[in-house]
Amino acid sequence: MAQVKVLVFDVDDTLYEELTFVKSGFRAVAHFLEEKYVLPSEKVYEQFVAELEKGREKIFDTVLQQYDLNSKGLVRKCLSVYRRHKPEIFLYEDAARFLKKFESFPIYLVTDGNPTVQQNKVDALLFQNRIKKAFLTGRFGVKNAKPSPYCFEKIKLLENVAPEEIVYVGDNPNKDFVGIKPLGFRTVRMLRGQYKDLRLDKEHEAEIEIRNFDELADILQLDFMET
Numbered sequence: 001m002a003q004v005k006v007l008v009f010d011v012d013d014t015l016y017e018e019l020t021f022v023k024s025g026f027r028a029v030a031h032f033l034e035e036k037y038v039l040p041s042e043k044v045y046e047q048f049v050a051e052l053e054k055g056r057e058k059i060f061d062t063v064l065q066q067y068d069l070n071s072k073g074l075v076r077k078c079l080s081v082y083r084r085h086k087p088e089i090f091l092y093e094d095a096a097r098f099l100k101k102f103e104s105f106p107i108y109l110v111t112d113g114n115p116t117v118q119q120n121k122v123d124a125l126l127f128q129n130r131i132k133k134a135f136l137t138g139r140f141g142v143k144n145a146k147p148s149p150y151c152f153e154k155i156k157l158l159e160n161v162a163p164e165e166i167v168y169v170g171d172n173p174n175k176d177f178v179g180i181k182p183l184g185f186r187t188v189r190m191l192r193g194q195y196k197d198l199r200l201d202k203e204h205e206a207e208i209e210i211r212n213f214d215e216l217a218d219i220l221q222l223d224f225m226e227t
């Protein structure tokens, strides 16, 4: 990856563990329910976590039902508390190390999902001074979310570089690489999170796989020495 000049990262399960965000949100909702309905916050939190293990659907509905509090309005309120809360989340240690080491590079983020939620994550991870811009694809409409190359093309124009000079690091082979690879962008798959063991066809897989950012640092530096 000798000619890489611009580093672009996915956020969830690439730079930090997404599960820690979900749990942080559960805590916020449990505290809200304690204040408003005197529910036992710790127990409610444990119930959310137990439901999560069964799947991500209807978690608030199911737990509220156990307290005879299930209503569309309250579920919506819980979702809103979850989405707006200021999360307690932290960069993976190796990610923080990598960002420090490569701080002279232009660094961008491209992340899908609810833009309010994603902005809260970016703020919580204390990136402000380290990244040039966070592209929250949710702000550009559904059709411009990954796998669309829309935000990546914007980065290319901003930096005035070729796609071959931009590398994207992500963890989800369903959508992180398939749209940008044919255009010449370089791709790196972080083997972390819920997609870690997922194997797809060649079009969906990245050019390189890593298990942590120290490996990426080695790959980038090795190539610099060769040039």
Ligand SMILES: [Mg+2]
Binding pocket: 010, 011, 012, 013, 014, 170, 171, 172
């Ligand atoms: Mg991700």
